[in-house]
Amino acid sequence: MSTVLAYLEDTYKFTDKAHVEYVANDERGYYCVLDSTVFYPQGGGQPSDIGTIEAKEVQLPITFVSFVDGDVRHYGDFSSVSLEKGEEVTLYVDEARRMQNAKAHTAGHLMYTIVESLDKNIIAVKGYHFPDGSYVEFQGSPSFYNTETFIAEVNTKISEALNLASSLEASLIMPEELAMRWSNIPHNLPPGKPLRVVTIDNLHPTPCGGTHLKSLNELKCVVVTKAKRQKGNLKISYKFE
């Protein structure tokens, strides 16, 4: 089976009903898999959601969530209640943590999309959108000569986008269309399957399965703090509020 990823529909949906599929364990501990979930599983450089699952009026703390072979695994201690297949449970995502993660992740999108639009020779390949030490790694040979000047230019563009209260939209697009319309994104995407992309205003869309803010209004500031070469990649660190 595959868990329905309900968090993709609405970042701001913190509570939902779902049904138990099964409980099992792996090296991380016991986990339960549901038919659908609003819990974001760790991945794509974004931390996992945490929260609670209520079953038979018992509150079960969920401490980690991961995505394995199409299933979302909710890790916790399920010893106090027996969860049967098909049983209805209520999910409560920790709101503050979800929003902090969505903020960090959205700030990362804004930063790397602007970097890619200013320097077409580099492309974002890896993100680390954790609250502390957030960064994005880029592949390619930068065309800029002076790092300080480039950082200043990126920060100016970021401020402009934030001042304009730019919109942010997640939608589905075919990879073929994406590659045709935008040359500055990876072309090795599997064809024929719709892809979820995130678009900030008139900047190029980027494929993503994370949770995002509705609007850049919710970000007070995003600032690039440093850029340096690391193992052949360019690592650009940022801060946000």
Ligand SMILES: [Zn+2]
């Ligand atoms: Zn994203």
